[in-house]
Each structure stands twice: as structure tokens, then as C-alpha cells.
Amino acid sequence: QVEREIIWQKFSDVLNIRHIILMDKESGLKLLNYSISGAEIDADLLSGFIQANITFSESDTVSSKRLKNINNHQFYEFQYQNFNILLKNGEFVRLCLILDHKASGSMRTAVMQFLQEYEELFHEVISNFKASGIFKPENMIEYLVDTFNIKLVFPMSLAHSISPNEIKKINQNQIQKAILNLAKELLVSKPFFFINNLLNRVKKIVNLEANLILYEIYQLVENNIFVSINLETIASNMELREETTSEKVAKFKPISSLITNDSGIEDLQIDLDEMNILSASKIIKEFLKKGKGAEKTLAYQVAKKEYKKALYVAKEFNLKDDITRISQSVLNLEKKEKQLELDFALEKGLNAEKNGDYLNSINFYQKALKILESFLIFNISDSRIKKLKKKIIKLREEIQ
Structure with missing residues (x-):
């Protein structure tokens, strides 16, 4: 329990930090500028502001209203814009934390530890700066990331390889097993996830204390199951993805520029200006034929794509009968899709429940419940909704 609270406090502290600036104590010059949250801070302006206020507050003739000396520990605190500033002087350098809220006791301890160890480890670098004015x-x-546990707010992914022994350990821990599976789900849509998002996702599944869930996530981080990703790598990958998408859209103009969110229409390489009602009806039939063929083989995404192409052309020529008929085909297809998703979620939930994997069971039952409650083709009074809610409550009680 004590270890959980320590880890929780570490996480709370790093979530509170927005920016870190390391300055030369004597001159107030900025030595190191590290942004954690992307908050827009003019480090040079803030450094000058801090130096001026400290000089003012330490004068013998005046006492500052902005800054206050905390006991004998030489911590300075004041407000800057919408942020809380925490300052601590070392022998040679000054550390400045830009925070959302007031610093905790554990954060103050981390600051003192950082300054003490930092000035020992990098004494030669500091001495060279004093002599030459060059700071490397x-x-x-x-060292900064490690001291303040900043990796806990870095984007995360899975290790490229996980040893069989580690997999065995995870499978013996219900919570870690569920966390790993949920992380994999998050990675389907993005190449990374954040611990805070994962924590909230798990919390929605089961009524466990947040510090317990975080403790298990932290173990996966410490054991290198979850690894932080370089921000530049993410940016590069996302830029590449955007460029590929842009090239694809440009390739299929002009028709792609006429639509917004109709998936699959971007592949429609036809010129509507050269088409009449007869040719439009012909191409609609071709799309519908392809769609029905795909639907028979359970290739629902392919079928939906063809139906939407047909619907697009029908709307362009205001073919009302075709619009009604195709819209019904799309609705029926979506019903089949949702039924397939529902059956899958219920089956996976039941299998997980039988295997005693209650967290994953709840996860799948919640997905099934969401389908039943949100998709209008299912009856609101469907008895399965009530049964699933009761089952989820029962499984949560089993875990607790």
C-alpha cells in the first residue's frame, strides 16, 4: 500500500509539471530549457523576470510581495501568468519548475535531491561554463527525466519483444493482463498511448482504486513491457501518414474534393460531368452487384464501400428510388456488421469469464452493452441489456 501511494505521488507530481528551466545562479542566464506539456513559456523572459524578482526580494531594504522564502530551505514560490513557479537555489545553479498547482512535499524533496546530485555529477561542466561561458x-x-519521473507522461508503446517468462508472469496477474490487452487496443488506432488514458480506460472497466491500477501499469513500465517513444519519431511517422493520405486524395480529384467523410468515395475515378441518367443507372447497378457479392462472402467493409459509391452517384442525379433502395441496403449491412460485432464481444466476454479473466470479460461485455445501447436497430428494452449490466456488477464484485 505504501509503495502504491509513493508511485501515485510520483505520477501526480509529474502531471503537475509543465516546464523546467535550469539557470546560472549568479547571472540568471538560462542553461537548460525543457518543456513537458508543450505549454507556451518564453524561457528567456521568465529567466529575466525571476532574476529581477529574486534580486529585489533579497535586498536589505525591501521585502517582496511576490516571492516568499519558505523556512530556511530557500524555496521561492510565486505566480507567473496562470502558472505556479517553484524555485530552488543550489550552490551554482537555480532550478525553476513551472507548475499547474502548488508543489507537493515530495516534489520539493525531488528538487533538493536533483540539485545536490546534479552539481556533483556535472561539476566539471558547470566549472567550464563559469570559465568560458560555454555550456554543454x-x-x-x-538525468532530469529520470529524477522527476517524466517518462510517466511520455507516449508509450509495447516492447518489440517480450520474453515468454514475462508473458507468463503477466498472465498470472489479472490486472496486468487486462492492462496489456487494453494497451494493444489503444495501439490499433495510434502508434502510441499515454499512461493517463490507459489508467482511465481500465478504471471504467472495474471499480479498483486508481493507485492500484497505476501500480500495475508502473510495473509494466519498470519491466520494459511498456516503453517510451521518441517524440520526433512519432511526429515523423504522423507526417508520413498525412503525406500519403494527401497524395491519395490528390490522385483522385476532382470527385474526391466534392465529398468529405464518405469512406471509399475517394476511389471513385469517374467524371460526373460526362455522365447522364442512363450511364449513372448503369454504374449504380455495377456498384450494387459488387457490393452484394462482397456481402455474401462476409466482406462487409468492401460491400459498404461499393454501396456508398452507388449512393453517391444516385444522390448526384437525384434518383430517389435508387437512393431509398441503396440506403436500405446500407442500413441492413450495418445491422449485420453490428450483429457480428455483438456476437464476437459476447463470445469473447463469456470465454474470458469462464477462464477467470474477469477484467477482460468486463471489457468485452461493456463493448457488447455499448452496441446494444447505442445502435438503434436493437430494441431499447432488449433483455440482454439488463442481463449484461447485472453480469458486469457481479464480475466487479468478484474482483474486489
Whole structure:
């Protein structure tokens, strides 16, 4: 329990940090500038502001209203824009944390520890700066990240390989097993996830204390099951994906520029200006034929794509009968899709329940419940809704 609380406090502290600035104590010059949240901070302006206020507050003739000396520990606190600023002087450098809220006791301890160890580890670098004015912050970012547990807010992914022994350990821990499966789900839509999002996702499934869930996530991080991703790599991958999408859209103009969210229409390489009602009816029939063929083989996504192409052409020529008929085909197809998803979720939930994997069972039952409650083709009074809700409550009680 104590270890859980310590980890929870670490997480709370790093969520509170927006920016870190390391300054030369004597001159107030900025040495290191590290943004955690992307908050827009003018580090040079803030450094000058801090130096001026500290000089003012430490004068013998005046006492500052903005800054206050906390006991004998030489912590300074004040408000800057919408942020809380925490300052601590070392022997040679000054550390500045830009925070959302007031610093906790554990954060103050981390600041003191950082300054003490930092000035010992990088004494030569600091001395060279004093002599030459040149500052080389080699390996300092890594030390900063480690001291303040900043990796807990980094984007995460799964390790490229997980040993059979680690997999065995995870499978013996219900919570870790569920966390790993949920992380994999998050990675389907994006190449990364954040611990905070994963924590909230697990919390929605089961009524466990947040610090317990975080403790298990933290173990997966410490055991290198979850690994942080370089931000530049993510940006590069996302830019590449956007470029590919843009090239695809440009390739199929002009018709792609006429539509917005109709998936599959971007592949429709026809010129509507050269088409009349007869040719439109002909191409609609071709799309419908392809769609029905795909539907028979359970290739529902392919079928939907063809139906939407047909519907698009029908709407362009205001073919009302075709619009009604095709719309019904799309609705029927979506019903089949949802039924397939529902059956899958119920089956996976039941199998997980039989195997005693209650967290994953709840996850799948919640997905089934969402389908039943949100998709209008199912009756609101469907008895399965009530049964699933009762089952989820029962499984949560089993876990607790």
C-alpha cells in the first residue's frame, strides 16, 4: 500500500509539471530549457523576470510581495501568468519548475535531491561554463527525466519483444493482463498511448482504486513491457501518414474534393460531368452487384464501400428510388456488421469469464452493452441489456 501511494505521488507530481528551466545562479542566464506539456513559456523572459524578482526580494531594504522564502530551505514560490513557479537555489545553479498547482512535499524533496546530485555529477561542466561561458548539457536531459519521473507522461508503446517468462508472469496477474490487452487496443488506432488514458480506460472497466491500477501499469513500465517513444519519431511517422493520405486524395480529384467523410468515395475515378441518367443507372447497378457479392462472402467493409459509391452517384442525379433502395441496403449491412460485432464481444466476454479473466470479460461485455445501447436497430428494452449490466456488477464484485 505504501509503495502504491509513493508511485501515485510520483505520477501526480509529474502531471503537475509543465516546464523546467535550469539557470546560472549568479547571472540568471538560462542553461537548460525543457518543456513537458508543450505549454507556451518564453524561457528567456521568465529567466529575466525571476532574476529581477529574486534580486529585489533579497535586498536589505525591501521585502517582496511576490516571492516568499519558505523556512530556511530557500524555496521561492510565486505566480507567473496562470502558472505556479517553484524555485530552488543550489550552490551554482537555480532550478525553476513551472507548475499547474502548488508543489507537493515530495516534489520539493525531488528538487533538493536533483540539485545536490546534479552539481556533483556535472561539476566539471558547470566549472567550464563559469570559465568560458560555454555550456554543454550532455546527458543532462536524461538525468532530469529520470529524477522527476517524466517518462510517466511520455507516449508509450509495447516492447518489440517480450520474453515468454514475462508473458507468463503477466498472465498470472489479472490486472496486468487486462492492462496489456487494453494497451494493444489503444495501439490499433495510434502508434502510441499515454499512461493517463490507459489508467482511465481500465478504471471504467472495474471499480479498483486508481493507485492500484497505476501500480500495475508502473510495473509494466519498470519491466520494459511498456516503453517510451521518441517524440520526433512519432511526429515523423504522423507526417508520413498525412503525406500519403494527401497524395491519395490528390490522385483522385476532382470527385474526391466534392465529398468529405464518405469512406471509399475517394476511389471513385469517374467524371460526373460526362455522365447522364442512363450511364449513372448503369454504374449504380455495377456498384450494387459488387457490393452484394462482397456481402455474401462476409466482406462487409468492401460491400459498404461499393454501396456508398452507388449512393453517391444516385444522390448526384437525384434518383430517389435508387437512393431509398441503396440506403436500405446500407442500413441492413450495418445491422449485420453490428450483429457480428455483438456476437464476437459476447463470445469473447463469456470465454474470458469462464477462464477467470474477469477484467477482460468486463471489457468485452461493456463493448457488447455499448452496441446494444447505442445502435438503434436493437430494441431499447432488449433483455440482454439488463442481463449484461447485472453480469458486469457481479464480475466487479468478484474482483474486489
